[in-house]
Amino acid sequence: DTAVSQTPKYLVTQMGNDKSIKCEQNLGHDTMYWYKQDSKKFLKIMFSYNNKELIINETVPNRFSPKSPDKAHLNLHINSLELGDSAVYFCASSQEGSTDTQYFGPGTRLTVL
Amino acid sequence: SQQGEEDPQALSIQEGENATMNCSYKTSINNLQWYRQNSGRGLVHLILIRSNEREKHSGRLRVTLDTSKKSSSLLITASRAADTASYFCATGPLSGSRLTFGEGTQLTVNP
Structure with missing residues (x-):
């Protein structure tokens, strides 16, 4: 069984669209994260949730909104997508x-055209 | 500036050789971690070394930590082609709530 899973793996969309990425972990961890990895492989934390509560919110545009329906899920919704949002987004969790x-998901490659 | 900075940025060696990657950081830490990322995949945790530890081993991996120099090294012995990946260090600060990742070292092991 996959420990941290994300869907979709690839996402290609037009500028201005709204999209969501889903993440689930079956490790029983309390803390989950979203990271953005740019084309130079630089990994930057975006958000962190502990038991459904937001604990880290980096200087991310408010077009990005995380949602944690329960401690096993942390979804990322992005409004009004821009070219600069193209990147690989990783979900992770820790006990x-x-x-x-931290245990990472396989990543979602987002391409905004 | 980055908390963790890896050196070198890229390393190419032959199978069987040892690979050494270095990481420097700026602030006091609680722990330092090394992760591996294969192409197109997520990061995989390799080893965690706490600030009161100086050396740690895991299989063919050896990690050292020098808190006086604010640096760490990852040694992979008897490298294999399957070790080809990007390697990242990540620091867990003493006071702080997040890991900060370095920019990574791209290791290529040629068969």
Whole structure:
């Protein structure tokens, strides 16, 4: 069974559209994250949730809105997509705090045309 | 500027050789972690070393930590073609709530 799963794996869309990426973890972890990896492989944290509560919210445009219906799921909704949003988005989870070992999903490659 | 900076940015070696990657950071840490990312995949945790530890081993991996120099190294011994990947260090700060990842070292092991 996959520990951290994301859907879809690839997402190609037009500028201005709204899209969502879903993430689920079956590890029983309390903390989940969204990261953005750019074309140079630089990985930057976007959001972190602990037991459905937002604990980290980096300076991300408010077009990005995370939603955690329960502690096993953390979805990312993006409004009014822009060219600069093209990247690979990774979901991750950890058992304890945000500096604990993190388990990553396979990533969602978003391409905005 | 980045908390963790890897050196070198790219490393190409022959199978069987050892590979050493370095990571430097700026602020005090609680722990330092190394992750591997194969092309098109998510990051996989390799090893975590705490600030009060100096060396840690896991299979063919050896990690050292020098808090006085704010640096860490990852040694992969007897490398294999399957070790080809990007390797990232990530620092967990003493006071802070997130890991900060470096920019990675791209390791290529030629068969």
